[in-house]
Amino acid sequence: MRKIALIALLSLPLFAGFFPQTVHTSIKSVKENTITLNKKFPVNGMSGVVIHNYGNGLTAITTRIAQTSSGGSTSLVSTDILHHEELPTIKTAISANDKVIGGYLYNNVLLLAPDADTYAKIISQHNKTWIHPDLFALYLSVEGEERPTKENLSHFARKYQVGLIYIVRKNSAVLLDPVSGKIISKKSMTNLPSVGAFPFYMRFEQIDSGWFGSEVKGNYYDTMETL
Template sequence: MIKHIFLLFIFTFTLVASVIKTPVISVDNENELVTIKIGKIDIGVSGFIVHKLAKDTSVILKDVVVVDFDKNTEIATLEMRDFEQLRQNSLPSGNWDVKVDDTVVLAFGYTRAMLIAPNEEVYYRVTKATDQVQWLHPDLFATMLSFNGHPTPLKEDFKKMSNTISVGLIFFYLDKKLFTVDAKSMTIINISDAPLVQNSIKLPFYSRVEEIDSAWWGEGSSELDNYEPYYYELLLESNPDNEQLISLYNKFQDKE
């Protein structure tokens, strides 16, 4: 039965899991934008730009996130951001600009994912449904949250986790739906049906870490007292125009 439940999820994951490499076709340095030519791409898919220095030497210049796609022209617009993943303040940084024909690498790390689930049974049913992804255990994230004193995970915590342990996708299980989210942009890539029975909830999410330490004050320092409402609102923060998400959230609120 579980194979049928997650057939759509597995199919969708296959579509987004492959790394995409394509050249930059235009650069707008003033607005920090580049464009690429591509047959199809989802808004919110992240990646980076590689600049070739010599035959066997290259450097990553910028992080990028897809912010627009014109299906008629097959032109995608990408927003450039500072590349933080391998930052080393003790070493000098280069002064190279992004150029036409530099290589954009998208969906890198999409084969490494983490699942935010309400309990152990849901966690294992989802993660055992496919072997197309390397699942990073949420214990890692819970440990990082404890170190930061955040028993309530913030948007920034997910991004830091993505950079620290190279997670490309985060899956959120909410109200019998599975949300596929780009870990860097926190943009929803897909929403799949996953009608599993949910008999219990472990806060802030399923992990084997018994308690997440809290800071004395500040955002994220309070204990999370609900599951679905909080993560719905967290996703809405980064996806305010996602009509499907808004509809699901409104239906959830009507049931409460």
């Protein structure tokens, strides 16, 4: 009986909770656009970064990848890791034995919630670096956008080093990886408000610049379902 219990325990996925664990592994092989890892990520859609060793103690993040199959195969997502006019663009190709960090920056989380009470409750339950939605609201205002989309969340995450988007939907919560654009985790939720602040909870009553904060109306839960 103890052996059965032990086997069941060992057969559990790498994360038993809502948040996937960060994975440290390396590239096993590269064949055209398919990249195989020595240790797969715990869930499909999870993104990571590839780190190349140039010798003499010099290493650099070269590309972003995302797992596409349960066998551990991944594909290239982006080579735009760091853009700066004063710095050279990294053009190093992925190669075997490059190091990989799956779930890079997953501890940095932006939470989109329907109200202040839900927001406060969630952040009190998890020890994460929470990126306040006020910052995202200001970003949308500057960009002249009215509501969250996968595209502006991806751009925001890259600019502000956000690893995950925690989204409260109607009766559920999901984790969106803004690099891959995939939902990587989901759980049910209860006792949520019937109507949420549109487009999401923030401390600003109104933001005057740009389109954001105008009289555009919408439904919080309907918006979250599109992400």
